[in-house]
Amino acid sequence: MSQTVDRALSILPLLAEGPADLGQVADRLGVHKSTALRLLRTLHEHGLVYRQSDQRYRLGARLFALAQEAMENLDVREIAHPHLVRLNESCGHTVHLAVYEENEVLYIDKVESRYPVRMYSRIGKPVAITVAAVAKLLLADLPEHERRGIAEKLDYPAYTSRSTPNAGAFLLELEKVREQGWATDLGGHEESINCVAAPIRGADGRVVAAMSVSAPNVVVTADELLTLLPLVRRTADAISGEYSGRTPVKGTV
Amino acid sequence: MSQTVDRALSILPLLAEGPADLGQVADRLGVHKSTALRLLRTLHEHGLVYRQSDQRYRLGARLFALAQEAMENLDVREIAHPHLVRLNESCGHTVHLAVYEENEVLYIDKVESRYPVRMYSRIGKPVAITVAAVAKLLLADLPEHERRGIAEKLDYPAYTSRSTPNAGAFLLELEKVREQGWATDLGGHEESINCVAAPIRGADGRVVAAMSVSAPNVVVTADELLTLLPLVRRTADAISGEYSGRTPVKGTV
DNA sequence: CAGCGGTGTTGCATTACTTGCAACCTTCAT
DNA sequence: ATGAAGGTTGCAAGTAATGCAACACCGCTG
Numbered sequence: 001m002s003q004t005v006d007r008a009l010s011i012l013p014l015l016a017e018g019p020a021d022l023g024q025v026a027d028r029l030g031v032h033k034s035t036a037l038r039l040l041r042t043l044h045e046h047g048l049v050y051r052q053s054d055q056r057y058r059l060g061a062r063l064f065a066l067a068q069e070a071m072e073n074l075d076v077r078e079i080a081h082p083h084l085v086r087l088n089e090s091c092g093h094t095v096h097l098a099v100y101e102e103n104e105v106l107y108i109d110k111v112e113s114r115y116p117v118r119m120y121s122r123i124g125k126p127v128a129i130t131v132a133a134v135a136k137l138l139l140a141d142l143p144e145h146e147r148r149g150i151a152e153k154l155d156y157p158a159y160t161s162r163s164t165p166n167a168g169a170f171l172l173e174l175e176k177v178r179e180q181g182w183a184t185d186l187g188g189h190e191e192s193i194n195c196v197a198a199p200i201r202g203a204d205g206r207v208v209a210a211m212s213v214s215a216p217n218v219v220v221t222a223d224e225l226l227t228l229l230p231l232v233r234r235t236a237d238a239i240s241g242e243y244s245g246r247t248p249v250k251g252t253v
Numbered sequence: 254m255s256q257t258v259d260r261a262l263s264i265l266p267l268l269a270e271g272p273a274d275l276g277q278v279a280d281r282l283g284v285h286k287s288t289a290l291r292l293l294r295t296l297h298e299h300g301l302v303y304r305q306s307d308q309r310y311r312l313g314a315r316l317f318a319l320a321q322e323a324m325e326n327l328d329v330r331e332i333a334h335p336h337l338v339r340l341n342e343s344c345g346h347t348v349h350l351a352v353y354e355e356n357e358v359l360y361i362d363k364v365e366s367r368y369p370v371r372m373y374s375r376i377g378k379p380v381a382i383t384v385a386a387v388a389k390l391l392l393a394d395l396p397e398h399e400r401r402g403i404a405e406k407l408d409y410p411a412y413t414s415r416s417t418p419n420a421g422a423f424l425l426e427l428e429k430v431r432e433q434g435w436a437t438d439l440g441g442h443e444e445s446i447n448c449v450a451a452p453i454r455g456a457d458g459r460v461v462a463a464m465s466v467s468a469p470n471v472v473v474t475a476d477e478l479l480t481l482l483p484l485v486r487r488t489a490d491a492i493s494g495e496y497s498g499r500t501p502v503k504g505t506v
Numbered sequence: 507c508a509g510c511g512g513t514g515t516t517g518c519a520t521t522a523c524t525t526g527c528a529a530c531c532t533t534c535a536t
Numbered sequence: 537a538t539g540a541a542g543g544t545t546g547c548a549a550g551t552a553a554t555g556c557a558a559c560a561c562c563g564c565t566g
């Protein structure tokens with residue numbers, strides 16, 4: 001919409017990959033060096049970009065501060081956190097919290113497994129949207145046409161033999177998830193990792209977030225993990241209750 | 254420098270205070286509603302701004318993802334290296350950089366002494382965790398229970414008569430180090446070698462690495478080495494500043 | 507030490523891009 | 537229904553961003 005701003009903002013993800021010098025930025029933006037310089041200067045003045053001693057540019061501290069504030073505005077996270085910790089304490093596995101935003105599903109919180117073998121993931125990173133249990137829950141709650149629109153635009157990478165193969169299968173899966181009110185990912189992302197997930201709903205019943213418990217086969221089998229489903233759902237419901245202002249902060253486990 | 258970008262970026266801190274609607278944003282920017290709308294749209298397309306269900310705008314989760322990615326791609330070693338070299342040039346002794354990882358402390362960079370008598374060490378090799386000055390700093394920053402857990406699991410080899418003898422003494426030393434913000438190893442690893450070390454901190458204040466200056470007795474006495482402490486700390490602080498993207502390197506070069 | 511290539515920086519003319527306006531649309535409350 | 541409040545769009549006017557070319561500033565190398 002606004003070309004100048006658009007270009008300037010395109011610099012940010014570029015620098016997130018690592019420091020870059022003026023020439024590199026100009027090339028990747030497809031603009032003249034002097035233009036890139038002026039954009040970088042503006043970003044610099046706002047503290048979003050920092051110039052290190054070798055003159056290369058990086059993302060700056062202000063961005064971190066803003067990100068922090070953005071997080072705090074996501075108050076689901078604040079409410080959910082203690083519940084996630086408690087769940088982790090009682091089962092020991094990795095617990096994730098995720099939200100849907102703008103065609104992406106992002107992990108916004110995580111409590112690490114207490115087992116030595118852990119799955120890799122990172123807060124803030126978009127999740128594998130076509131297979132992750134939390135993604136299924138979040139997408140399943142969207143209005144039908146929107147769901148379809150997104151499903152058709154997605155790529156369906158074959159992470160494993162059990163990954164969702166195409167839009168049709170995905171929509172079918174979403175329908176199932178929608179009806180049953182919970183979701184799984186059994187080796188769809190990484191062959192040896194399973195997840196069970198449940199939705200967190202706001203006062204109006206809409207899904208505002210989803211949480212999951214994940215564990216590798218070597219720790220527990222898929223069947224064993226599934227026995228945790230009731231506990232996961234109860235935790236999610238407790239968070240929903242608190243989030244929608246129903247239950248006071250009491251909450252014994 | 255660039256008015257349009259400048260205005261657009263000014264929206265971010267404004268939204269950090271809390272969600273706002275189009276009118277409010279336009280007012281605080283001092284521009285027409287339609288202008289504000291277009292700026293917001295551009296920010297929106299880049300995911301920096303999110304439109305919640307009541308149509309008001311707030312900071313988007315992508316900000317968080319960006320910051321997170323930038324953190325991961327940040328390389329302490331790369332940033333620190335020129336500082337270490339400069340320190341070496343001014344004092345001539347061996348300079349080390351170390352990080353903590355998985356119950357170990359590893360040297361990840363080293364600038365060799367310019368004196369003929371050098372201490373032995375190797376990049377990538379675990380350091381003597383119970384006595385090295387850098388190890389003390391890195392461990393001292395861990396949460397109390399974790400620190401205790403590690404201290405109790407360690408062996409305490411008697412490299413010299415001044416080596417840390419046991420977990421109790423180690424924890425006490427860590428407490429001291431934590432308070433004073435620097436550490437030493439005076440002949441605790443090898444009888445004739447002394448070190449002074451200082452911590453490097455990230456944007457959140459946590460210790461991400463530690464650096465030290467080491468020299469054998471035959472070159473400088475322990476007392477003489479200690480006179481370098483302010484210089485070491487200043488260097489570490491400079492690296493911290495740059496690592497967390499804080500220092501405003503205003504003006505031209 | 508001079509000359510050279512690479513990189514960052516500045517002044518300026520051109521024109522593409524942003525801007526504010528006013529009319530239009532949507533939603534909600536009366 | 538009717539009106540008000542906020543959001544959205546098309547358009548003409550002119551500001552403000554752009555690319556160019558020349559300059560400044562290293563660190564190299566012969």
